[in-house]
Amino acid sequence: MATTAQILDGAAVSRKIFGEVAERAANFAAAQGRPACLATVLIGDDPASHTYVRMKQRRAGQLGLESRRVQLPAETTTAEAVAAVRALSEDDTVDGILVQHPAPAQVDEIAVFEAIAPGKDVDGVTMASFAAMGLSAEGFHSCTPEGIVRLLDAYQLPIAGKRVCVVGRSAILGKPVGLLLLARDATVTFCHSRTVDLGAHVAEADIVVAAVGRPELIRGAWIKPGAVVMDAGYNPGNVGDVEFSAAASRASYITPVPGGVGPMTIAVLMEQTVTAAERRVS
Structure with a gap:
């Protein structure tokens, strides 16, 4: 099946962001006598x-x-884990903190996330960051959701007034991307594992965000002709959550896996680290 959709090249867009981050990082280091620091x-x-x-x-x-x-x-x-993260929060030489997900089963991830000082939450995982996204207040955004919005903006794809279907409801991807798109005046529908007739919801959407973590769950035949498809899934074998070839024959724009949303996630993380460092000394 022929690909007719234009590819949303997250790798190319991220390179531009990286260039800006490198310049800001150099300016910060020159002014402060130390580089901005990301603790993982x-x-x-x-x-x-x-x-x-x-x-x-x-x-x-x-x-x-x-x-x-x-x-x-x-x-x-x-x-x-909480003690280790709290020590980083109190360390003046650390500007941003990333706690890699997932943690082992015995660790309460929310408690560990909450040990991150909000001003150092460059991955946007604390309750303070979630509230900031929901209230459109100053704060850090979850990196993958923000990367998705930035990629839409880079291609000048309209968000306001569009019907968005978010497939997935995780606290670090599905829910926050819906909040960010709602703040941009989209009409957002959240779907999940218990949604009845998922295909019907997807078929109504102008923008589909796949964030469920199941390979090719979103069938290409469900995609509304001309819709924009943002596949944030990554599964073994470089397979996303969307049936790529079939979806690309119907969509107007689509992200590849890899090379779409993934590079944007890292670009936002690096940008927010520099922003955190700048804010701490301003």
């Missing part, structure tokens, strides 16, 4: 998490940011 907390031995952390550390170094890694063992308790 990794609990346990999940291979994918280790890969993600290495990728973020490498990008931070390329942009002139200090990357500080805190590795905690798999048997870490909630109290121990």
Whole structure:
């Protein structure tokens, strides 16, 4: 089936953001005598998490940011993880904190997230950040949702007045992306594992955000002709949550997997780290 949709190239858009971040990071380091610092907390031995952390550390170094890694063992308790994060929150040499998801089952992730000082929550995972997104107040946004909005903006795709179907309701992706799009005057429908007749909801949407973590759950035949498809899923084999080829034959714009939403997530994380550093010294 031929691809007719235009590809939303998150890799290209992220490169522009990285260039701006590098310039701001250099200015910060020159003015403060130290680089902006992102501390990453990794609990346990999940291979994918280790890969993600290495990728973020490498990008931070390329942009002139200090990357500080805190590795905690798999048997870490909630109290121990909270203490480690709280110490980073109180460390004046740390500007941003990222707690890599997921944590081992015995760790209360919400409690660990809440140990992050709001001004250092560059991944947008605390209740303060969630409230800021809901209230359109100053604060940090969840990185993948913000990356999705920024990618739409980069291609000058209208959001106001559009019908959006968000498939997924996680606290770090589905819910916040809906809040951000609602703040931009979209009409947002949230769908999830218990939604009846998911295809009918998707078929009504001008913008579809797939954020459920199930390979090719969103069938191409469901896509409204001319709709914009933002696939935030990543599953083994470089497969997203959307049936790409079939969806691309009906959509006007679509994100690839990989190379679509993923690079934008890291770009927003790096940008918000520099922003956090600048705010702390202003």
